[in-house]
Amino acid sequence: MLIKTQAEMITKIKREMQIGELFDELVMPLLCNTADFIHLLPASEAHHHRAQGGLLRHSLEVCYIAVKHTKTTDFDSNETPEERSANALKWRLAVAVTALLHDIGKPVSDYEIWDQTGVYQWKPSGKICFIGLLNTT
Numbered sequence: 001m002l003i004k005t006q007a008e009m010i011t012k013i014k015r016e017m018q019i020g021e022l023f024d025e026l027v028m029p030l031l032c033n034t035a036d037f038i039h040l041l042p043a044s045e046a047h048h049h050r051a052q053g054g055l056l057r058h059s060l061e062v063c064y065i066a067v068k069h070t071k072t073t074d075f076d077s078n079e080t081p082e083e084r085s086a087n088a089l090k091w092r093l094a095v096a097v098t099a100l101l102h103d104i105g106k107p108v109s110d111y112e113i114w115d116q117t118g119v120y121q122w123k124p125s126g127k128i129c130f131i132g133l134l135n136t137t
Helices: 004-019 023-038 054-072 080-098
Strands: 113-114 131-137
Touching: 004 023, 004 080, 023 054, 023 080, 023 113, 054 080
Parallel strands: none
Antiparallel strands: 113 131
């Protein structure tokens, strides 16, 4: 499974989320589905994370950095301490989801993905489901 190649980064995200076992219930399914969808696509053609699997790595790194910043960001400055505490998990989850999925449209808008023969084209209505997808434009 592709997501296992990113175990170290996922562990860092889990540690920063500070939600214990809820991570496996709330966040891991999203991480796995994201990895299944974007698979080995690069994040860009000629810039950052342009290698195979770069989009997944980039998405996870952005998620990690964003979640880390939730510790020093006051999302509910006008709320009572009780409200801020009650909303902390919601904010961390919202930030994690938003950061992870910030480039999720790239497979739809930036790429045409074909198999090596040029016969089969991947349609982004589902995960990449055939082997040999190397040509992206």
